[in-house]
Amino acid sequence: MADDIEASTIALITAQTEIDPATINDQTELADLQIDSLVLTEIVMEIEDKYDIEIDLNAAEAWDSLKTVGDMTAMVKKLIAARA
Amino acid sequence: MSDRRVVITGIGGICALGGNAADIWAGMKQGQDGCRPLTIVKRDLKTDIGFSITDYPEDDGIEKRQGMAMSWISRIAVIAAREAMAQSGLSIETADPSRIGSIVGVGTFGTDALEDAYTDIFIEGKKRTQLFTVPKVMPSGPAGHVSITLGLKGPVYGVSSACASGNHAFASAVDQIRLGRADAMLAGGAELALIYGPLKAWESLRVLARNTCRPFSADRDGLVLGDGAAIAVLESYDHAKARGAEILAEVAGIGMSADASDIVNPTVEGPAAAMRACLADGGLSADEVGYINAHGTATQANDQIETRAIRDVFGADADAVSVSSTKSMHGHCLGASSAIELIACVGAVREGIIAPTINYTTPDPLCDLDITPNEARDRKVDVAISNAFAFGGTNAVVAVKRV
Numbered sequence: 394m395a396d397d398i399e400a401s402t403i404a405l406i407t408a409q410t411e412i413d414p415a416t417i418n419d420q421t422e423l424a425d426l427q428i429d430s431l432v433l434t435e436i437v438m439e440i441e442d443k444y445d446i447e448i449d450l451n452a453a454e455a456w457d458s459l460k461t462v463g464d465m466t467a468m469v470k471k472l473i474a475a476r477a
Numbered sequence: 478m479s480d481r482r483v484v485i486t487g488i489g490g491i492c493a494l495g496g497n498a499a500d501i502w503a504g505m506k507q508g509q510d511g512c513r514p515l516t517i518v519k520r521d522l523k524t525d526i527g528f529s530i531t532d533y534p535e536d537d538g539i540e541k542r543q544g545m546a547m548s549w550i551s552r553i554a555v556i557a558a559r560e561a562m563a564q565s566g567l568s569i570e571t572a573d574p575s576r577i578g579s580i581v582g583v584g585t586f587g588t589d590a591l592e593d594a595y596t597d598i599f600i601e602g603k604k605r606t607q608l609f610t611v612p613k614v615m616p617s618g619p620a621g622h623v624s625i626t627l628g629l630k631g632p633v634y635g636v637s638s639a640c641a642s643g644n645h646a647f648a649s650a651v652d653q654i655r656l657g658r659a660d661a662m663l664a665g666g667a668e669l670a671l672i673y674g675p676l677k678a679w680e681s682l683r684v685l686a687r688n689t690c691r692p693f694s695a696d697r698d699g700l701v702l703g704d705g706a707a708i709a710v711l712e713s714y715d716h717a718k719a720r721g722a723e724i725l726a727e728v729a730g731i732g733m734s735a736d737a738s739d740i741v742n743p744t745v746e747g748p749a750a751a752m753r754a755c756l757a758d759g760g761l762s763a764d765e766v767g768y769i770n771a772h773g774t775a776t777q778a779n780d781q782i783e784t785r786a787i788r789d790v791f792g793a794d795a796d797a798v799s800v801s802s803t804k805s806m807h808g809h810c811l812g813a814s815s816a817i818e819l820i821a822c823v824g825a826v827r828e829g830i831i832a833p834t835i836n837y838t839t840p841d842p843l844c845d846l847d848i849t850p851n852e853a854r855d856r857k858v859d860v861a862i863s864n865a866f867a868f869g870g871t872n873a874v875v876a877v878k879r880v
Contacts, residue, residue, distance in 0.1 A: 430778075431741060434683050451699050452683040453777035 398444075398473065402466045405439045419463035430456040436465075446472040481655045482714035483728040484880060485823060486567065489560025490665075491553050492705030492807045492817055496532030497560050501707075501817065502824045504806060505832035506853045511807055512689055512701055520673060524685055527671040528703025528808025539626070546609035547622055548587025553706035554619035554667035555626045562627055565710035566722055567661055569628045578631030578659045580650045581619040581708070582642025582666040584812030584867075585675065590614045592674050619667045623708065631659045640772070640809070641865035642666050643707070643816030644873035648731045650711045660716040665708035665816035670809075676702065682741075684776050690809075692773035692802035692834050693780050693848045695841035700774045703808025707816035709823075726823045729860055729878040730759025736870025743779060743866055748772075748786040751872035755862060756790075759876050763794045766876070767858035768825045770818045771848070772866045773802020773834065774809055781843045783866065788846075799856055801849040805835040815865035819875065822861040826879040829857045 399419070407414045410426050417426070423433060434452045441448055448468065450458070459465050489497065493511025494504035504511065511528045519525065530553065537552060538559075544552070558579070569577070590613030594606040612618060617635035624633040632653050638645045643666030650664035670676070679685055679702060686699035717724055732755025736747030756763065772783055780802075788795045803821045810817055821832045830853050837850035862876045 429742070437683075438681065450683065451685070451687075454698070455683070 398469055399466045401443065402440060402469055403462060405436055405443065406462065409436050417462055419461065419466070421462045422460060423462065433459065440469055444469060444473055446476055448472065481657065483651050483654050483711050484714050484717050485709050485725045485728065485877065486712045486717050486722045487561035487563070487565030487710035488707065488725065488820060488823060489557040489564065490705065490707035490817055490820055491530055491532065491556050492810060492813070493528035493530060493703050494807050496534060498707070498820050500532065501807070502820050505803055505821055505824065506830055508833045508835045508852060509806055510835055511703070515671065517671060517673065522673065522676055522680065524676055524680055526688070526701055528701060528810070529671055530704050543622070543625060546612045548590045548613040548618055548669065550583065550587050550667050550669045551619045551622040553704070554581050554708065555622050557665060557706040557708040558623040558627060558663045561663060561708045561710045565712070567710060567712070572660065574628050574630040576631055576660040577629045577662070578653060579620045579623040579629050579633045579663040580636055580646045581623060581664070582636045582638070582646035582812045582816065583616045583619060584637065584639050584642050584668050586616040587614040587618055588669050588672040588675050592672055623663055627663065629663065637812065638871040638873065639867035639869055640811050640814055641867035641871050641873045642812030643814060644863065644865040644875050646816070647709070647711065647728070647819070647875050648733060648873055651728055651731055654711060654713050661710055661712040663708050664711055665706065666813035667706035668811040668813040669704050670702040670811050671704050686775060689836050690775045690805050691836040691838065692771070692775040692805050693841060693844040694837045695839040697775040697777065697780065699776055700804070700809040703810040705807060705810035705813045705817055707813060707820060709819055724880045726826050726877040727880045728875065730755045730761055730876040732756070732758055732874040734872045736872070738870050741868050743782045743870065745782055745785045745789060747870050747872050748783060748864065748866045749789045751874045752786065752790045752862065752864065755874035755876050761860055761876060763791045765860045766798055766862055767856060768822065768831055768861040769798055769800045770821050770861065770863040771800050771802045772864045773804055775802070775804065779866070783864065784844045784846055795846060798847070799831045799849055799854065800846045801832055801834045803832050815863055815873070818863050819877070822863045822877050825858045825861045826877055829855055831856050
């Protein structure tokens with residue numbers, strides 16, 4: 394499940410940004426992927442829909458707290474665990 | 478540029494702070510917070526606060542036949558316009574109606590009517606929308622209804638630039654007068670934001686505050702939407718003088734610019750260029766400006782960028798100017814915001830009182846201007862400017878001065 398979340402989170406990021414998933418890992422900085430706060434918000438919403446979770450972040454806070462791909466997958470995992 | 482001077486001879490408004498401009502100004506001076514729980518049917522909305530109008534008159538005096546084809550956005554525009562017209566003493570019995578027009582800025586349109594139409598069709602399964610959905614929805618509806626109500630036959634149209642619409646309406650109206658096309662213009666803005674569909678859309682953008690609107694405070698977390706309208710009577714100085722009207726203030730300058738950058742992320746350069754253009758238009762120097770009514774939406778991005786833009790334009794004078802965001806009290810009424818904020822600017826130059834930025838708790842080093850925290854302040858103001866920097870990167874700044 395955990396790896397699945399990682400892969401599908403990366404898939405959602407790449408779908409928004411047209412970046413080759415093979416070039417992305419946990420340490421990849423979102424800023425390096427040309428993701429700005431609004432693209433990030435769009436990705437957060439896609440993740441919410443996919444996992445039926447609610448991420449309570451406004452656009453600015455998401456940008457401040459989520460710096461890397463790993464930050465995103467960690468947050469998603471935490472919320473899914475909380476839901477279960 | 479024409480040297481035709483333009484003055485303000487009346488101003489009316491309705492928003493969360495009150496049902497007329499005097500009450501709105503009194504609320505601003507007291508630091509009144511118009512934010513309250515939403516009273517609309519919320520369905521699945523997460524947002525539960527807004528700056529709603531509670532002082533709508535029991536009998537709004539709008540004729541039944543006209544009212545059947547009106548969105549609430551037009552009703553509040555008409556209420557504000559009637560108040561402004563009455564204060565100005567202007568009358569189509571004594572003035573030529575073809576020389577008086579109306580320009581009302583809207584960020585959106587008759588959102589209530591579109592929502593009713595979708596509800597009727599998609600939820601209620603009705604076969605048709607209400608008869609007057611088209612004229613209710615159109616963004617020029619408020620300007621048209623102001624003209625119909627007051628009998629104004631000069632230039633009448635709507636303008637739209639999202640959250641700067643009110644100031645762009647003032648700019649357009651000033652142009653009509655400077656160009657000699659009109660002697661007076663009823664100009665301002667109107668907005669109905671507290672409607673399910675628009676609120677749902679704003680929620681998606683994730684820029685709405687959770688609890689309250691705290692411009693420039695480090696703990697700010699977004700804007701809070703509001704309903705409202707404000708309309709001013711702008712009039713050529715000669716026309717106002719000739720009929721012995723009381724002049725509330727003079728429109729000292731207009732500045733416009735565009736970021737040409739991003740549809741939602743602001744730049745420093747665009748807003749700075751609009752403020753510079755406004756000062757240049759009025760032949761004003763930065764040290765003459767005593768008050769800036771900030772755009773001050775309470776999003777992280779706006780308030781930082783606006784601070785930098787003000788510092789860029791005002792240089793060493795930036796620390797001496799009083800700044801405030803009255804959106805902390807009347808909310809972000811989108812297209813109506815800058816029109817409502819003109820009430821604060823006119824009040825500042827007339828009474829020497831700076832309306833505060835309320836709900837301020839924590840200094841933000843990136844918003845280090847004198848933002849008049851929490852309490853109004855006495856200060857003689859010769860010139861006040863009103864900033865409006867919108868989505869789309871469309872910026873408009875209006876300066877007023879004491880006459």
